[in-house]
Amino acid sequence: MRTFVAAADTGRFQEAADALSITQQAVSKRVAALERDLGVRLFTRTARGARLTIDGQAFLPHARELLRAEERAAASVRPGRRALRVDVIGRRLAPADLVRAFHRAHPEIELDVVTLFDADAAFAAVRSGTIDASFRAVTLPARELPDGIAALRVYDEPLQLVTGPRHVFAGARSVRPGELAGHRIWMPGLVAGTEWATFYDDLAAAFGLTIEATGPHFGTEPLLDTVADSATVATFVGEGTRLVWPAGQDLRRIPVHDPTPVYPHSLLWRADNPHPALGALRAHLGSARREVGTWTPQWAR
Amino acid sequence: MRTFVAAADTGRFQEAADALSITQQAVSKRVAALERDLGVRLFTRTARGARLTIDGQAFLPHARELLRAEERAAASVRPGRRALRVDVIGRRLAPADLVRAFHRAHPEIELDVVTLFDADAAFAAVRSGTIDASFRAVTLPARELPDGIAALRVYDEPLQLVTGPRHVFAGARSVRPGELAGHRIWMPGLVAGTEWATFYDDLAAAFGLTIEATGPHFGTEPLLDTVADSATVATFVGEGTRLVWPAGQDLRRIPVHDPTPVYPHSLLWRADNPHPALGALRAHLGSARREVGTWTPQWAR
DNA sequence: CTAGAGGTACAACACCTGGTTGTGACCGCC
DNA sequence: GGCGGTCACAACCAGGTGTTGTACCTCTAG
Structure with missing residues (x-):
């Protein structure tokens, strides 16, 4: 795909080869293999280079999209990543809807949603920075939260x-x-x-x-x-x-x-997490209104 | 990617291997190679199979998206394809905007937009079925259009x-x-x-x-x-x-x-093209209003 | 405690994919 | 008609990627 896009952009196999640090023959082989797999011709070869066929033109934006998807996939696990990684307690439960609503309100913010096994794993992951925020019910009074972990009751x-x-x-x-x-x-x-x-x-x-x-x-x-x-x-x-x-x-x-x-859903995060989208998430969620006539366990009061 | 998704879905390398018709060892190697390339662990290996790590969970939807993108890319050049393939005369010109508007109105219809070299190429491509519709100015009176090619003036x-x-x-x-x-x-x-x-x-x-x-x-x-x-x-x-x-x-x-x-933009298509989205495109475009006080060449009257 | 079942990883090896080099065919241009 | 530039084909070779065989781990049942 990368080779195809490079060749389409430059219009010459040799230039694409230079860009990819391989030989022109390798580009030719790669393109030929792609054409064989797809069953269509992607380029018309001329003496002045290679021009896209109609199929090639139709294929090109999809190929670019594929490369973008690959880049996003790699970025999702890169240590210095940009996407905000949030843990929700089950995809069908209310916190997942809170995250969906946040995504609708801020579609420009990249989100990765995961579901951790239990609260201990979530605490550890937040503390280590593996995830940026977690929706959990905090069963400890606030003053007993581990050092550096902040929590806010966001939804009852x-x-x-x-x-x-x-x-x-x-x-x-x-x-x-x-x-x-x-x-x-x-x-x-x-x-x-x-x-x-x-x-x-x-x-x-x-x-x-x-x-x-x-x-x-x-x-x-x-x-x-x-x-x-x-x-x-x-x-x-x-x-x-x-x-x-x-x-x-x-x-x-x-x-x-x-x-x-x-049920008292809280958002947990590491107080010193510098992720810019974390502030947006907290601002969007606000804090839960304590309605009168409701009951929560002792530890949530 | 396919191996990773299969392993994540089944939770066991052996099952993924069966699904892919390879051996468990090959799955193990592929996953290990992917982990090496990404620089993170995607699975925690246990005696009861493989469970996704947090990174793996974050990566999974991106991997699925990549496979979908690959499928769409391949479909865009498949002979019995579904996407409507439209030729516009330059990406910055008015017909491209007409197509964009159509896409906004019908986002569910898959579109591939190409730009052909000249009107002859467009005619030939429409006739051969390589493209489904073309925006061109028809310089011939309607009765002289080639057999089976239909045209409609859509935008002045x-x-x-x-x-x-x-x-x-x-x-x-x-x-x-x-x-x-x-x-x-x-x-x-x-x-x-x-x-x-x-x-x-x-x-x-x-x-x-x-x-x-x-x-x-x-x-x-x-x-x-x-x-x-x-x-x-x-x-x-x-x-x-x-x-x-x-x-x-x-x-x-x-x-x-x-x-x-x-300038009289027309839409050309093959009269017997059965593509369902073609009717939607023609319905969306309608036909151009002939405004009073305008001038067009003789051949367009 | 031990043996076995079920799971993954490692090692060795074979094959074939995919790279390189060398060369040929084709086209357009001076 | 030679020349420069382009892509394709052939031969070769290395290493990636599959297979088989086996070790190792962990959980569980007896």
Whole structure:
């Protein structure tokens, strides 16, 4: 591709060869191989050089785009890179939408979005500079944050109850946390010690709920299948969670109010990170409004 | 790249190897080579397979984009291709803007824009199916078009006079074609027999102008340099022409009216071309309004 | 604790891709 | 008609890239 573009730009194989520090014959071979692979002629060879054919003209912008894509790909892992690298906790959850909104507001800022395994990995990556910012729930009071790590509460996400059509709350406009005592809430996949598990542990303790985290987690779809078919099992999701709604399944998302349990998403970054786009991200996110009538775990207050 | 994406998708080198019909060792080598070139680790190797590192996660979408770009590039020259291939007569001239506008209106339609050498090449390419449509001025009456070639007048582009600050018309709000008789109009690069040359020949004959097409054509910039410095030499450009205005040059673009000479751009296509996007292009362009008070050559009436 | 299964990396080797050098054919121009 | 400039072809060679065989690691089951 590089050879093709060079030859198209200069119009002479010898010049392209000089630019690439190879011989004219090598350029000729490369172009011939590309033409063979594509099955079309890209140049018409004349005594005054090589001119693009129609196919070659159509191909050229795509070839340039390919080189740009290659450059961007390499830049995405270059140590002195420009793209802002952000960790979100699951691509279908609310923070991913926050990042998407930021990208729409600032399309000129290059973003790389990754998803780290757990909060420890995220802390370590932020501290080491491998990533620039991380969306996490900070389970420690601010004064106990590691040195040099800053955090800002950016979004309090209300919880919703997901039930099937035969569930007792299936028709409710909303439900109070206290009313859920004694009902089966199933949340497979919660790993003890993680921020999510901590959140739901505290939620269960605060309102006398029984949250079952037992059983292997086979993904969201089997969970929803179970919930849809059961009259007694329900589960929680964040308001901003994008569920893959299986066709024909009659699931209900029921707001939880009085009080509204909210999951406290924070943005973490290294205080001395000089990345210019980091300021833009923080400015765009602002800080979460603490709504009245909401509940958060003790550690988030 | 393909190997990296396959390994990232499957999470196991052996599975990626099966998908690519190579051995696991080859996958290992390819990934190792990519990591060496990039200077970062892309996978953490575990006993249960390979998991992406943070760098790997950031790199993955770029790698996918690269593969998509490669696919698009190959598709652009595939015989049974999908992209609509359109010939415009110069990238800075009005038809290129028409195509850009069409692309904005229908961003989902893939376009390849090429520029053919002359009208004969364009005719031949349309007839052979190498390109799908061509913007040209048709110098033949419609009934003499080759069999199977259709044409539609899509845009009448008014001409403008370009002068330097010391030219006698430099301060005019507009100028009549007849007033230009006896003044030097310089249009280097007109090749006898081409559509442009025919147009300007007819224009000169109709209003008694003297248009000098002599001298080699070194590009637009030297032409504008000459015009800017001269008190007597002017040139014509189409209203939609994008001029590269050299900084500090005081050039004037003066509309020509009473009558307004307009250059008749037509769209040519093969009547039996089944490309679905071709209809969309014709619908978007519509047909040119024949304004009163305009002048076109005899062959365009 | 050990053995085995399942995963990746390393080593040795064969092949063929892709470079170089040398040369020929073609074209336009003086 | 020679000459300069262009690209293509042939021969050759090195090294990149595949294969096979094997070592090594880690997790798990007994």
